Amino acid sequence: MSKLVILESPGKVNTVQKYLGNDYKVVASMGHVRDLPKSKMSVDFDNNFEPVYTEMKGKEELIKTLKKEAAESEAVYLATDPDREGEAISWHLAQLLGLSTEDLNRVTFNELTKTCVLAGMASPRAIDLDLVNAQQARRILDRIVGYKLSPFLWKKVRKNLSAGRVQSVAVRMIVDRERQIQNFKPEEYWSIEAKMTAPSSKKQFDAVFTAIDGEKAELHSEQETNAVLTRLDGAEYKVTEVKKSVRRKSPAAPFTTSTMQQEASKKLGFPTAKTMKNAQTLYEGVEIEGMGAVGLITYMRTDSLRVSDEARAAAYKYIEETYGKNYIPPTPKVYKSKANAQDAHEAIRPSTPELTPEKVKASLTPEQYKLYKLIWERFIASQMANALMDTVSVDIDANGCSFKATGFSVKFDGFTVLYEESKDDDEHKVLPAIEKGDVLKLKNIEGKQHFTQPPARYTEASFIKALEENGIGRPSTYAPTISTIINRFYVERDGKQLKPTGLGEVTTDLMKNCFKHIVDTKFTASMESSLDLIEVGQKDWVETLREFYTDFDATLQKAEITMEGKRVKVPDEETDEVCEICGKPMVIKLGRFGRFLACTGFPDCTNTKKIVKDTGGICPKCGKKVLQKKSKKGKKYFGCEDNPNCEFMTWDTPVSDKCPKCNDGTTLFKKGGRMFCLKDGCGYEFTVKKEK
Secondary structure, three states: OOEEEEEOOHHHHHHHHHHHOOOEEEEEOOOOOEEOOOOOOOEEOOOOOEEOOEEOOOOHHHHHHHHHHHHOOOOEEEEOOOOHHHHHHHHHHHHHHOOOOOOOOEOOOOEOOHHHHHHHHOOOEOOOHHHHHHHHHHHHHHHHHHHHHHHHHHHHOOOOOOOOOOHHHHHHHHHHHHHHHHHOOOOEEEEEEEEEEOOOOOOOEEEEEEEEOOEEOOEOOHHHHHHHHHHHOOOOEEEEEEEEEEEEEOOOOOEOHHHHHHHHHHHHOOOHHHHHHHHHHHHHOEEEOOOEEEOOEEOOOOOOOOOOHHHHHHHHHHHHHHHOHHHOOOOOOOOOOOOOOOOOOOOEOEOOOOOOHHHHHHHOOHHHHHHHHHHHHHHHHHOOOOEEEEEEEEEEEEOOEEEEEEEEEEEEOHHHHOOOOOOOOOOOOOOOOOOOOOEEEEEEEEEEEEEOOOOOOOEHHHHHHHHHHOOOOOHHHHHHHHHHHHHOOOEEEEOOEEEEOHHHHHHHHHHHHHOOOOOOHHHHHHHHHHHHHHHOOOOOHHHHHHHHHHHHHHHHHHHHHHOOOOOOOOOOEEEEEEOOOOOOEEEEEEEOOEEEEEEOOOOOOOOEEOOOEEEEEEOOOOOOEEEEEEOOOOOEEEEEOOOOOOOOEEOOEEEEEEOOOOOOOOEEEEEOOEEEEOOOOOOOEEEOOOOO
16 A cells, blocks of 8 residues: 655646655645635634535545545645645645544645655644634635625625725725825925036046035925026035945845745736746746756745755855855855744745756746746845945035035945846946045036926835735735736736726725725734734634624624615726717726726617727738737737738737838737748748847
């Protein structure tokens, strides 16, 4: 009889089977096997919030097979993911297979390397019921909010809407930011910038006006600015102080889930869902030529910054061999995790630092390679020595007006030889040699008008950062939260920015008026903290649910009375489109299948149309417009506006460049690193050079 190991994901099976050998049979549960059924609440409020679980539909055969395998095995080990969700799945498996939760049958792998897998199998433990209860409490909280609030929204806004404990506050954050932008009143301010040269060099450098007669200066108008410029007319610019120092620049910490999602968004342009999908594959294992299935990174859902001694030693070995011993820091880099971080796992890092991105590139998809390279470089750099900058700060006086010039030069590049965070920039430049007492030559001086700017809309990267800072959700929830609020039309993408829809705004206003706690960031964060306390055994999960539900139920009943007979209208979005049937304006409406164009002449005119985007491209078959469209599965493609008369369609993206071979304005298309012409008989194409 062999020993049975049950994983969560089928993607890991080959990797773990290879490490354990023929004495074990490795299978996957394919995620959850039991859950609260969708058809009803399935929470017994009168019996300590007892959940009523059922076997998941579509998994009957899988569960039957698992029971048979377990019955025929010498031992069963539950090796689902090393987090709350994974612990709960193991608990559900134990219930289904008749295993004791007190037996030492739970094993976890922080990384899918042979060493880690064998170490995990050698140290089985009992199922952690505190982790299970934390997951159950979260699941029941979300069920209560979703199943109690959603019907309220159906009655007061429109059918098929949904509310959620995390999604509703996430939408509110985006709505609030949009309101801040709309209500922002810009304030005028001015600056004075001078271009100068030093006696030792003809190279110009910039200096900025900072103070007048020793007092910090703030210029609010052109009149104030001109008064300073008048005072400076004919003035001598003399250096009063030159301060030189060495600034240490430390590397960024290795990735957590949040910072990985943010950096992948900034540097790679990856949506969070794409980042997590590729990270999951890298963790579960990829077939590497000559090595078989290899888990390339550690567990990708973590907010810990801890790094094992073995991983640090491997990084040091690579750093010394590649860059030299002086690139290893004098003392190990230790990064402090957030106060509420779960430290069960390490930071996200390469499982085997010796496997450089170039060594595995041929075995990875382009997206996997880009993400692995980002994770690998970030980790190696985090273990390298600081960069050292020689900095210079120059104070200049001109008739009582103070100016400052700053600059730096790299003394030792340290970790920056490999990696810098995307926020880093070289805003300071090298200054020429300047000494105290030098009289500088003014080449140009001017006042510049500025206006304060409203806060920017959230991008996925900045929104994840805001969720983390506000304690909303946890690493595993950021990506699904963003996907949910977009898929349910509360939020839409405007380029890289997240913008609320009219539906998102009216729903948020209703929630703020009737359920202010649910969309309050501090309240939502406190619930997350309560779940964390349940996880470590410091709070009772049933009592936590009771505290929440008592207030929630009373609030819901009050809202029902307050909103009796009332209904909220979702505003239509105006467009420049004109109805081709009656000539009246068309507006964007939201239906059960998404947004569409509808005539404002309804009910006299019932004309509706799909929303399509003109790409500016020209159809290579008939010369009409190429439009951006969506397939039934929501995948973007491009087709001729004259469909079905013209059958042209492509998944390739039209670009602004025109075909030089056809020389008749024919649009070029792009896929990956290639641009090409799709006109029959042309065949023109070229490879796009990558920017360095």
